[in-house]
Amino acid sequence: MKKLIYLMVIIMLMGITSSLLAVNVSEIEKYIVIETANYEVHWNKPAQMGYMQAFVGGGASLINEGGRSFYHSSDYGGWKDWGELQEWEIVEDGPSHVVINYKSADAGTKEYSCIASYYDSVPYIKHEVTITNTGAATPSFASGHDPMFEMNGTNAGIEAYEDPFPHVVYWTADGKFGAIYGPDAGEARNHNTRMDLVHDIQAEDIADGASDTIVYYVAFGEGDAEAAHALADNVQEEPATTPVSPNNSLTTTWGQIRSR
Numbered sequence: 332m333k334k335l336i337y338l339m340v341i342i343m344l345m346g347i348t349s350s351l352l353a354v355n356v357s358e359i360e361k362y363i364v365i366e367t368a369n370y371e372v373h374w375n376k377p378a379q380m381g382y383m384q385a386f387v388g389g390g391a392s393l394i395n396e397g398g399r400s401f402y403h404s405s406d407y408g409g410w411k412d413w414g415e416l417q418e419w420e421i422v423e424d425g426p427s428h429v430v431i432n433y434k435s436a437d438a439g440t441k442e443y444s445c446i447a448s449y450y451d452s453v454p455y456i457k458h459e460v461t462i463t464n465t466g467a468a469t470p471s472f473a474s475g476h477d478p479m480f481e482m483n484g485t486n487a488g489i490e491a492y493e494d495p496f497p498h499v500v501y502w503t504a505d506g507k508f509g510a511i512y513g514p515d516a517g518e519a520r521n522h523n524t525r526m527d528l529v530h531d532i533q534a535e536d537i538a539d540g541a542s543d544t545i546v547y548y549v550a551f552g553e554g555d556a557e558a559a560h561a562l563a564d565n566v567q568e569e570p571a572t573t574p575v576s577p578n579n580s581l582t583t584t585w586g587q588i589r590s591r
Contacts (some may be wrong), residue, residue, distance in 0.1 A: 354429040354449050356421060365420060365429070367451045370551040380416040380435045381478075384568070385551045387454075387507045393551060394509070395483035401549075403443060403460065407469050411437035427451045428570070440466030450570040454552035455512070457563060461544040464537040471543030472530040475518075478547070479518040480511055481525040490556050492520040492563070499526040500559035508559040512548040512566045 356367040362373040362383065375383035381401035384392040394400050402413040413435045423430035428450045436442045441462050448457040458478075462471045484510075486501040497519035513519060517532040526555040530545050537543050549565040550559065 353427065354451050356429055356431065363416075363431070363433075364432070365449050367449060367453045369451070372456075372551065374416070374419075374431075374433065376416040378415040379413045380433060381413060382549070385509060387551050387553055390505060391485075392496070393482070393485055393503055393507055395485050397481065397483040399481060400483060401478060401480050403478050404474070405441065405470070405472070406474040407439060409439075411439045411441070413437060413443060422446070423448075436465075440464055440469060450483050452570045453565070455548050455550040456565045457546065457548055457566075459544060461542050461548050462537070463542040465540055466539060468536045468538045470534045471537045472534040475520065475529040475531065476527050477530045477545065478511060478549075479525065479527045480509070482509065484524070486524070488556065489521045489523065489526055490560075491519045491526065492540065492560055493519070495563055496562050497528060498560070499528070500556050501526060502554075506555065507549070508555065509527075509555055510550045510559045510562065512550070512563055514547070514567060515545060516547065528564060 357364045361376055363376065365372050371386040372382050373384040375381055379399040379402035383394065383396055383400050385394050399412065403411040404410055414437055415435065417434050417436065419431060419433045421429060422432050428448065430446060433445045434443065434446065441589055442465060444461045446459040469583055482501055485503055487504045489499065489501040491499040496514045497516040498510060498512040499519040499521055500508055502508040504560045511528055513530065514527040515533060516528040516530050518529040520527050520529060528547055533545055535543050
């Protein structure tokens with residue numbers, strides 16, 4: 332009898348751990364909703380696609396809903412932003428992580444694929460963004476705004492850093508932060524009410540049908556600018572792909588995304 336009770340307790344604890352360490356994805360009328368133990372983010376489906384709301388530990392969103400909040404944009408014959416979400420799919424689904432591919436196009440000749448990796452044990456999200464050209468040769472990444480992040484009035488402050496690589500963070504009055512980290516970016520910029528990464532140094536003139544890719548990281552968490560700045564030391568480390576404690580150390584590098 333004692334063995335049976337012991338086994339039931341183990342099963343119950345495993346179930347609780349599994350429910351605490353899981354990434355849940357759902358689709359509602361306007362958003363793709365991703366929920367983890369650290370944050371909940373809403374990916375906007377209408378133009379411009381991208382994060383439109385972010386919640387950490389309950390309370391109000393770290394982003395006020397607006398016409399656009401998080402998106403890519405480029406000036407080639409006029410400014411052109413990410414358009415609406417054309418399609419999306421879960422390309423990897425594990426016990427503690429989900430990888431989603433969001434696809435869109437701008438008003439010119441650029442098609443975008445944003446592969447986002449969400450893990451339940453860390454507050455940061457890996458973004459692998461690929462531009463494919465469908466017209467005359469054009470710069471893949473130019474004019475900054477790759478990505479542009481507009482908080483729409485929620486931030487109490489913004490600060491950009493150059494070490495250990497360009498990144499820029501914002502924080503709210505109730506002790507939460509959002510951030511973008513660009514290990515390969517040339518610059519991170521503070522625009523007072525918005526912020527961006529500049530990947531112009533990686534830009535290539537891509538011909539019709541050619542592609543170019545950048546990798547950067549987004550984060551939402553509890554803490555101030557110092558906590559967000561310190562996270563830059565960790566974002567390039569891949570979390571474990573099996574359920575682990577959020578306090579476990581990170582020791583591996585990002586692996587290749589595998590199709591489900």
